[in-house]
Amino acid sequence: MGRLVLVVVLASMFGLAGCARQHAGEEQGLGAGNLDPELAELDGLKFSRGRPLTAEERKVLASHGEIAFHLTGEESEQVRGYVQYFLETKRDTVKRWLVRAEPHLQYVRAVLASNKLPQDLMALPFIESGYNNFAYSSSGAGGMWQFMPATARRFGLRVDYWVDERRNPYLATMASAKYLAELHGRFGDWQLALAGYNAGEGKITRAMAASGSASFKDLAKDETWLREETRAYVPKFLAMLKIIKNLKSLGFEPVHMDAAPAVKELAVPGGTDLAALARAAGMGWEEFREFNPGFRRQVSPPDASSPVYLPAARVERAQAYLAEPGSARAGYRVLVASRGDTWWRVSSSTGVPVAALRSLNPGLPDNLAPGQTYLVASDSSSLDALPLGAIDDARASGRKAGKAETAVQASAQALPDKDKTQARDAVAEALALQGAGHKPVVYRPDPADAGPAKAAAPVKLAVKAKPEPPREKSKPGSAKPEDAGKKKGKYMVAKGETVWSIARKLSVSPGAVLADNNLSADARLREGDVIYVEGR
Structure with a gap:
């Protein structure tokens, strides 16, 4: 019981943390989010034994990743159900998610490797957001990794009127790696760690205290301890992971892991x-x-x-x-206060929250004197209306935050500048690592993760070697398609389009577009260029 006492103490410190789409206890009352509807449909799916599995599906289900999970019979059936659901009912959704993910996978893998985390975790953003940087849940979780605002701030991400760094794929991936490492260090088990990522570590520690058990299998037996969404989280994760690792045999186009833009x-x-x-x-x-x-x-x-x-x-x-x-x-304009002007009146006329105006004008008094000059953002009418949560609403309106909110804000603001600098240095390093050339970095599972099921050979990630000699570049469209088995057509580039915007628009792989046209990742397209695209 000694460990459980420690766990309860930790829960009181971090009760609001987590990344789930429906966390209890943190920032409620938000409007509808914009998550792909398929993600919401995953929660609460009930599976009955459908058609018999094909030989290939049986092989896929029998495959193992780096993390050894010890599933109950019910959980194994859930994995089977989710695999068939993704492959049959939502196959086009999986294709769309793969196209979205491709530009990010190389960076995500580099960050996981540099934090000594298993490469399997690259599957998490698929079931969190479909790898959508702009995704928001109805409870306020945001970004590719679906951080709640307070958790994001705890790991050094800024979430306010100006920026939402949960949507920054580089900083958010670094923060997520730190959070996952912390969860695994706290619980010593990846199944509990992933449950904590979904529900918040406070929920898991309270469930452990209430049940008297540190076993996920025991916690999952009773709905009063864990919601259905959390109990099904690992089966969803495993189903998506098995699909990603077996794309070719399942008939999907290959994902180019090195297709990240320069x-x-x-x-x-x-x-x-x-x-x-x-x-x-x-x-x-x-x-x-x-x-x-x-x-x-x-x-x-x-x-x-x-x-x-x-x-x-x-x-x-x-x-x-x-x-x-x-x-x-240059992004600000100077205004002059008139008689009777207050920060509230300026806020009303410009659309900029009082808190943001005060941060722009830190040296000015509470009351504006006639003739006083002050700054306003030039694009004040250009608002990003996606929800940020109750804490942000309090800041924007000037409402005094409650004690819980103040504590969360203080913990985030207390993050030392050197830690923020280190985070940005780490991003720069990972960006460099996603370029050409690397030495292998291997994740080695903890002994605690070892079990009866034999873990597959660890995935190797290139992290520093000799760069390949530069290949000869050609003009877009000059390389003829070589694969006669796949139909490729011509596409004329419009103004401002990039390989990645075209790939997303046409739901094709950016890596395939680069390869089909003999383009490097930093190639610049011009209006009127003609390129080859599959399926055109």
Whole structure:
């Protein structure tokens, strides 16, 4: 029982944490989210034995990953049910998710390897969000990894009027790796760790205390301890993982694990006009937003520098813009207060929350004097309306936060600057690792994870070797399709389109587009270029 006492103490410290779509106790009352409906349908599915499994499906179900799970008979039946559901009813959904995931998988794998976490965990964002950076649940979880706001802040992510770093795939992946490592370190078991990721570690520790058991199998026996969604979480995860590891034999197009775009990180000062920066770099706003989904405004936060991610070929032009006199804080305009103006009145007329106005104008008093100048974001009317949660609503309206909210905010704000710097350094390192050339990094399961089922050979991830010699580049469309068995047609590039935006638009693999046209990951398409695309 000694361990359970410790667990209960930890639960009191982190009771609000978690990443599930329906966490209890944290930031309720939000509007409807925008998750793919297929994700909601997964919860509560009841399976009866359907058609007999094919020989290939039996082989897929018998396959093992790096993590050894010890499933009950009921859980094994759930895995079978989810596999058949994904393959038959939602096959097109799986295809769409794979296209979304492809640009991220190389980076996710690099981060998992650098944190000594199993590569199997790359399957988590599939069942959390379908690998959608802009996904929000009805309970306020956000981003590819579906962090709740308080949990995100605890792991160094900024969530406010200016940015939602849960939508930043680089920072959010780093934060998620830290969270998963912490959960596994706390519970010593991946099944409990994943349950904690879904429900929040506080829920799991309370269930352990109530049941007197540290076994997931025992916790899953009673609905009063764990919800159906959490009990089915590992079977959903395993079903998706088995499909990912057997795409070819299941008839899916292969996923190109090295299809990530060549991206460079650039620090921009507070108050940067992001729309102007994008134009200077030769990018439209939608293309810029595709690479930088974390920004909620077309202006960077006023109080700190922010990371911006750009195709490698665009960085030099962006740096030239930032070096121009007057580019700093160009995202703001100066207004003059009139008689009777208050921060509330300015907020009402500009659409900028009082808290955001005060952060822009930290030296000004509570009462504005006539003639007083103050700053307002230039794009104040351009709002990102996706929900951020009750804590954010409190900040925006000026309502005084409750004790629980204040504690959560304080823990996030207390994160040392050096930790934030280290996080960004780690992102830069992982971005470098996703480039060519690597030495193998292998995840080795903990002895506690070993069980009767023999774990498969660990997946190797390249993390630093000699880069391959540069291949000869050709103009888009100059490479003829080589695979006569697959129909390929011509596609004319529109203004501002990239390989990744075209791939998403046409639901094809970005890696396949690059390969079919002999393009490098940093190739720049121009309006009027003709490329080959499968299925056209």
